[in-house]
Amino acid sequence: MSKVILITGASSGIGQITAGFLAEKGFKVYGTSRNPKKADHDFTLLRLDLQDVSSIEDAIGKIIETEGRIDVLINNAGMGITGPIEETPTEEMKRAFDTNFFGAIEVMKCVIPHMRKQNEGLIINVTSIAGYMGLPFRGIYSAAKGALEILTETLSMELKQFNIKVTNIAPGDIATDIASGRFHTPVFKGSPYAGIYKNNLDLMDEHVDKGKDPILMARQIYHIINDPNPKLHYKVGEFMQKFSVVLKRILPDRLYEKLIMNHYGM
Structure with a gap:
C-alpha cells in the first residue's frame, strides 16, 4: 500500500518540487496551499492556512476521510522576513512566528492523534541552516526556524x-521564489541601518538566485522516508553553509561572529 504523504506549502518552490517528485515515486501525495489553484499536478492540492486552525482541521479531515491514514507529514510551508530588529514591526515578527513555528505545531497537533492510532508515522520539519545561527537582518527568521529545530528534538522523544x-x-540557499513572499522591512531614508541593510538585501537575493536546485531537497526527503531509522537532523546546501554549523560549535563566539559579519560586509 502506498504511503499517504501530506506536505504543506506545495504550490511552489521546495514544496511543489518535492510533492511532484514523491508522487512520481508512487506515493499518494496531498499538498496544501492558502489559495490552491487548478494545475497540472500529480498530487492533490488542498486549501490550508497555517494561521487558521479550522482550515488545518478541514484539510487533514478530508485526507483521513479519503485515505484513512496519514503516514508522513512534511511541514514545509513558511515565510521569510527581513529587517533590522529595531525597525521591523512587531506584528510582522509575530506573523512570521505564527507561520513558521506555531503553524507547524498546529498541523502536527492535528496529525499526531491519527499517527498514534496507527501506531506509526513520520514527521519531517523543514527548518533552515539559518536556524542554527543568528544572521544580520534575518534574526526573526533564524529564531523561528531555530525554535522549530529544538521543538523537533522534544517531539522526537515524546512521540517515540x-x-x-x-x-x-x-536547507541552505535553494533556488526558489521565496523572496517574492518574504516580508521586507523597508529601507527607510535616513535610517542608521539603510546602507548596510540594502547591501544585505541584495546579497540575500543573489544567494537565493545562485542557490541549489530544490530537487536536492526532494531527493533527501525521499531518502528520509525510506530510511527505517532516520537521523534527527539533516542539512542540504553548499558545503560552506553546512560547515558553518560545525564552525559555530568549535570556534569562540566572537570569532564566529566576526566571520559572519565579514561575510555580510559589516
Whole structure:
C-alpha cells in the first residue's frame, strides 16, 4: 500500500518540487496551499492556512476521510522576513512566528492523534541552516526556524513511544521564489541601518538566485522516508553553509561572529 504523504506549502518552490517528485515515486501525495489553484499536478492540492486552525482541521479531515491514514507529514510551508530588529514591526515578527513555528505545531497537533492510532508515522520539519545561527537582518527568521529545530528534538522523544519518528531537514540557499513572499522591512531614508541593510538585501537575493536546485531537497526527503531509522537532523546546501554549523560549535563566539559579519560586509 502506498504511503499517504501530506506536505504543506506545495504550490511552489521546495514544496511543489518535492510533492511532484514523491508522487512520481508512487506515493499518494496531498499538498496544501492558502489559495490552491487548478494545475497540472500529480498530487492533490488542498486549501490550508497555517494561521487558521479550522482550515488545518478541514484539510487533514478530508485526507483521513479519503485515505484513512496519514503516514508522513512534511511541514514545509513558511515565510521569510527581513529587517533590522529595531525597525521591523512587531506584528510582522509575530506573523512570521505564527507561520513558521506555531503553524507547524498546529498541523502536527492535528496529525499526531491519527499517527498514534496507527501506531506509526513520520514527521519531517523543514527548518533552515539559518536556524542554527543568528544572521544580520534575518534574526526573526533564524529564531523561528531555530525554535522549530529544538521543538523537533522534544517531539522526537515524546512521540517515540508511539512509534512516530520525528526529524528535520535544514536547507541552505535553494533556488526558489521565496523572496517574492518574504516580508521586507523597508529601507527607510535616513535610517542608521539603510546602507548596510540594502547591501544585505541584495546579497540575500543573489544567494537565493545562485542557490541549489530544490530537487536536492526532494531527493533527501525521499531518502528520509525510506530510511527505517532516520537521523534527527539533516542539512542540504553548499558545503560552506553546512560547515558553518560545525564552525559555530568549535570556534569562540566572537570569532564566529566576526566571520559572519565579514561575510555580510559589516
